[in-house]
Amino acid sequence: MTGRNAMAVPPRSTSPAFPFGVPMTQSHPGVSWQAWRQPRRRVRFNVGLSILFLPVVMFTGITVAVVSYQHARRLVTDLNHARMAGLARAMDWQLQVKLSIPVAKRQIAALMDLEDPQPFPRQLQRLKVLRQALEATPAISSYYLGYGNGERLQLRRIRSEVDRTDFRLPAEAAFLAQIGSRESNGRIRTQQVVLDGAFRQLEIRPDPLSASFDPRQRPWYRAALDSSGPVATPVYRFATTGRLGISLAERVPGSATVVGADLPIDQASDALLELGRSLGHLKQVKLALVGPQGNVVALNEAGYGAFRAGTPSTLEGMNRLADATTPVFARIGEQFPALRQSLGYGDQLLTTTLRVDGEGWEVALARAVQVDQTQTYLAIAIPTEQLFAGARRLQQTAVLTAFLVLLVASPLVWLIARLVTRQLRRLALEAQAVQNFEFDAPRTVESVVTEIEELATSFEAMKGTIRRFLGVSAAIAAEPDFERLLVRVLDESIANSRAQGGALFLNLDDDKQLDPELLRNAAGETLPNTLPRFPLADIRRLLVGKASGRRATTGRISAEGSAMERRLAGAMAVDNVPYVSLPLQSRSGDLLGMLLLWFRVPPSDQRVAFMEAFSSTVATTLETRQLIRAQKALFQAFIELIAGSIDAKSPYTGGHCKRVPELTKMLAQAACEETEGPFAAFSLSEDRWEAVHVASWLHDCGKVVTPEYVVDKATKLETLYDRIHEVRMRFEVLKRDAWIRYYQGLLEGGRADELAVERDSDLQHLDQDFAFVAA
Incomplete structure (x- = not known):
């Protein structure tokens, strides 16, 4: 104990302690402690800790419940705004992928090679090109060409049984071609070609219903003629199917032919439906994709965009969101102009709160996909009752948790107190080990009590000092x-x-x-x-x-x-x-x-x-x-002396032995810094770096005994005589082979310009390689 007490530590009072370990001091000089001391009740250490910790646990539980109740609504509101912003971004991305408008425009441009009208048999051959365009854009229902003389060529995809019923097609039908070609008498003859999934013809039949169809009167044709680039129509009803959608079209430059594609808006509606279903916890969320004037592009209402003219539907004939039968959609449609104006150009999301028929709604408006020059907007509406359901559950959980904490607090605190008491006993055993000069025993006390932790730390530091002295001595020696x-x-x-x-x-x-x-x-x-x-x-x-x-x-x-x-x-x-x-x-x-x-x-x-x-x-x-x-240092001087003597033997390679170590280290460093490829795991320790250093300096040590007529060389390929002319002859043979490959390609029917480019490239590379070798 002399070593530990030698530090300047004030002596502790040896007087008995109050409950919880508070020392009693003698405040009356001249009066003995035994005479002054009053009989007091003793409390065990673990009992005292229990009485101390229990109110703290109770207060903490109640505080957590109250604070969570007060801040839950604010937290949920902030999270909802973030969720709405993420929903808008996800919708924009899904629409970009589903609608495939940029891809469709590229396919339209590719179909411009079909600008001239052809007789019916030639038009049949063109259907394969239209099929490739359809396969590249799953969202497009049909591609077509409208010619300036009134003829047309159209290939549509058969998506469902509704399509087969509308066009009276067999079950194996997968594509339907509609061809209008002008006969010798000047009249347009319309025919249908039914094809299966393998693009085999099943039937060719007249198409009297399309006899009056003139592509030149369609809105997409007129819009494309008036524009110098691709155009997109507003949402309208297709003439053939009666479904709602938009048409993409572009005029062939210098021609009256227009290439177009139909994009049913049920694709956008499907995207909204999928996005709504992905929000399983928000089953009543309402999503609408509207145009700049409040006209509806798509809703997450099942069936919208898939009905035909004359089919009963609550959404039939709806052009504006304000005409929707869903009350919240109608209210958003009424306020859409003001909401769109309030949405700044750089803003990502505009949020507001509406109350419709006594029900609160959290509403957000965000910019969505842009179709041609037309900006669309995504309207999101979530009922507040459903939105804050999680907040209410959170409040209830917090209150219930507080009561559960109170229920288990007493035995838990009692257990903690016993653990602290056990730590004190272990600390006493460590003190005895120190007295016996046993310093290798591991630390057995880790406590949250400051005094216990400090005492245990002091014991550990004392043992660690001795261990460190021995360990550091060995470490610095190694x-x-x-x-x-x-x-x-x-x-x-x-x-x-x-x-x-x-x-x-x-x-x-x-x-x-x-x-x-x-x-x-x-x-x-x-x-x-x-x-x-x-x-x-x-x-x-x-x-x-x-x-x-x-x-x-x-x-x-x-x-x-x-x-x-x-x-x-x-x-x-x-x-x-x-x-x-x-x-x-x-x-x-x-x-x-x-x-x-x-x-x-x-x-x-x-x-x-x-x-x-x-x-x-x-x-x-x-x-x-x-x-x-x-x-x-002596060894380094020795190897540098050897390298210097080797360099002195030839003026042509002077300094070679000094340059090689630098180049070797640069190569090794580059390999160590590589993070990919075969050298990704390559690294050098200091000992290996030293080995590289010595090896690079001594790589030519054998030249000390090499004859000077071998070492003293003027070019790279010289021994007793200069062999550069032999090497030149080999390059000339390779250049002859390049000419042979060129003429052989001409004899086999190859293109002369392409073969000449390949020949000239080979000859240039050979000249560069020889210049390097002969340098």
Whole structure:
């Protein structure tokens, strides 16, 4: 116990304790404790902790319930706005993918090669091109061409049984072609071609219902003629099927032919339905895709966009959202102009609250997909009753959780108190282990109680100091890198001495001066090195007159101290800072360096003694490393001498042995930095880097005994005679082969211009390769 009590710790009162461990002090001088003490009831430690913790647990549970109740609505509102914004982005993305408008426009441009009307048999051959366009755009129901003479060519996809019923098609029908061609008498003859999934013709029949169909009278044709680029019509009813949709069209430049495609809006409605179904927790969400004037493009109402003229439907004939039978849609449609105007150009989402028929709705308006030059808008409506259902469940859960916490608090707190008591007993056992000088036992106490944790930490620190001294001694002895060794030595010195910072001075060049090599603080950060150099004679004079066995110098860095202290004070810009300086001496007594540590408060004698012992290990390690460095420097000089003698043997390769190490290191570094490919896991340790360094310097060491007529070469391919002409002949043979491949390609029917480009490229590469070899 003498080592632990040697620290300046005030004596603790040995008086009995109040309940919960509060000490009673004697406030009446001259009166004995036994006479003054009143009989008091004792409370066990775990019982006292239970009485203390239980009100805290109760208060915490009630506070959580109250706070969650007050902030739930605000939180849900913010989350809903974020959800609506995400919904708008998801809808925009789905519509872009589903409608495939950019892809459809590209397909329309590709069909412009069919600009001239052809007789019926030739038109049949063109159907395969239309089929490829349909397969590339699943959302498009049909592609067609309207010619300036009134003829047309159209291929539509058969999607459902409704289509088969409308056109009276067999069950295996997958495509229907409608062709209107002008006969010799000037009349348009319309015919239908029924095709199956493999695009085999099932039937060719007249199409009298389309006899009066003139593509030149359709809105898409007129709009395309009036425009120089692709156009998109507003939502209208298709003439053939009666369904609602939009048409994309573009006029063939310099012609009266227009290429178009029909896009039923049931694709957009399906996208809205899928998006609505994805919000399983919001089953009553309403989604509408509207145009700039409030006209409906799509709703997440089943069946919208799929009805025909004359079919009974609550949405039949609806053009504006304000005419919808759903009350919330109608209200949004009424306020749509004002909402659209309030939606700023850069705004992502506009939110508002509406009350319709006594029911609250959270409404949002966002920009959606842009069809040609027409901007569409996505309207989202969520009933507040459904929206805040989760908030109410959260409130109920919080209240229920509070009651459950109160229910289990008593036994839980009792258990915690018993655990704390058990930790105190374990701590007592650790104290006995310290008394028996057993320092290897692991720490068994981890407590949330500050006093217990601090006491356990002190025991662990005491054991760790001894373990660290042994471990650090072994670690610094095994550290191969000298620079990292200096950092490790200084950091361990600062950590073990609990200093604010430290500096390491070394005499590496034997110039009678101690140079400041490293300056670091307790946080492990390297500080700017502004310290002065110290003559070795001054440091030796400080060692003279020291008490036997003491080598450390203690004092304060100030402007009024010794010469060394004054210089340190000026360089560090500090004053009156306690410090300890420890000389680092070799086994022969030579001064290798000095370890300087400064503190917030002066260290104790025990700590100074520990630092002296540690500095001896540091000095021994530094001496050994200096010897190793000197040996490596000698070896490096030796291999450079060999490389220099090799380079001196030939003026043509002078400096080669010096350049190869640099190039080798650059290649190795590039391989180490690679993160992909076969070198992704390649790396070199310091020992391997040193091996690469030595190997690259000695790669030509065999040339020391190589004859000069071999080493002394003027070109890359020279031995006893110059072989460059042999190499030139090989390149000429390769160039002859390039001409042979060119003429052979002409004989086989190849294109002369393409073969000439390939030939010239081969010849150019061969000339470049020879220029490199002959350089």
